Amino acid sequence: DAKTTQPNSMESNEEEPVHLPCNHSTISGTDYIHWYRQLPSQGPEYVIHGLTSNVNNRMASLAIAEDRKSSTLILHRATLRDAAVYYCILKGNTPLVFGKGTRLSVIA
Amino acid sequence: DTAVSQTPKYLVTQMGNDKSIKCEQNLGHDTMYWYKQDSKKFLKIMFSYNNKELIINETVPNRFSPKSPDKAHLNLHINSLELGDSAVYFCASSRDGRGGYGYTFGSGTRLTVV
Numbered sequence: 001d002a003k004t005t006q007p008n009s010m011e012s013n014e015e016e017p018v019h020l021p022c023n024h025s026t027i028s029g030t031d032y033i034h035w036y037r038q039l040p041s042q043g044p045e046y047v048i049h050g051l052t053s054n055v056n057n058r059m060a061s062l063a064i065a066e067d068r069k070s071s072t073l074i075l076h077r078a079t080l081r082d083a084a085v086y087y088c089i090l091k092g093n094t095p096l097v098f099g100k101g102t103r104l105s106v107i108a
Numbered sequence: 109d110t111a112v113s114q115t116p117k118y119l120v121t122q123m124g125n126d127k128s129i130k131c132e133q134n135l136g137h138d139t140m141y142w143y144k145q146d147s148k149k150f151l152k153i154m155f156s157y158n159n160k161e162l163i164i165n166e167t168v169p170n171r172f173s174p175k176s177p178d179k180a181h182l183n184l185h186i187n188s189l190e191l192g193d194s195a196v197y198f199c200a201s202s203r204d205g206r207g208g209y210g211y212t213f214g215s216g217t218r219l220t221v222v
Contacts, residue, residue, distance in 0.1 A: 030207065034207075098150070098152075
């Protein structure tokens with residue numbers, strides 16, 4: 001699977017939107033962009049995924065650049081419960097490969 | 109009902125012992141996985157399995173073996189446990205192995221080898 005680049009950490013104030021960036025310049029045409037998060041002492045949790053078009057679900061929105069070389073996970077109103085490590089992963093037909101992710105801190 | 113359940117949640121055992129971790133999914137998924145998260149928090153794929161194919165990460169010692177009695181279960185057997193096997197092990201499942209399907213993870217089994 002192609003590699004992604006994410007900031008090591010980000011900080012947000014509670015109830016403000018958060019934009020988590022991910023670069024994936026070597027993405028192939030069949031790779032999906034997946035986002036997972038891992039809250040402290042829990043297993044990874046699926047957040048959202050997409051291929052070319054922007055996606056919305058109850059947890060977040062995924063904005064995908066037109067050239068697909070980058071994407072942004074958007075949490076519309078951060079809560080303390082959103083403090084976690086967020087992983088951006090390119091997914092083809094092989095298992096998910098996790099990188100280091102972005103550690104998001106939410107300040108009350 | 110928990111979608112992907114693992115037992116036990118905690119496992120403390122001595123070096124040299126043989127142990128098993130069980131995983132069950134009630135999602136009707138075709139593919140299951142085992143991941144290991146070490147003390148540095150890196151998540152690494154160990155195995156993926158569907159009813160046709162087992163794919164083993166080449167870095168996994170052969171002391172580790174997955175066993176699938178049916179599509180809903182993928183258990184992890186570990187022989188001759190070593191201190192370095194201490195980690196959190198996560199089971200996961202997906203509808204199939206293709207890119208368009210998300211994974212559901214279990215809550216993990218914390219293995220401590222003493």
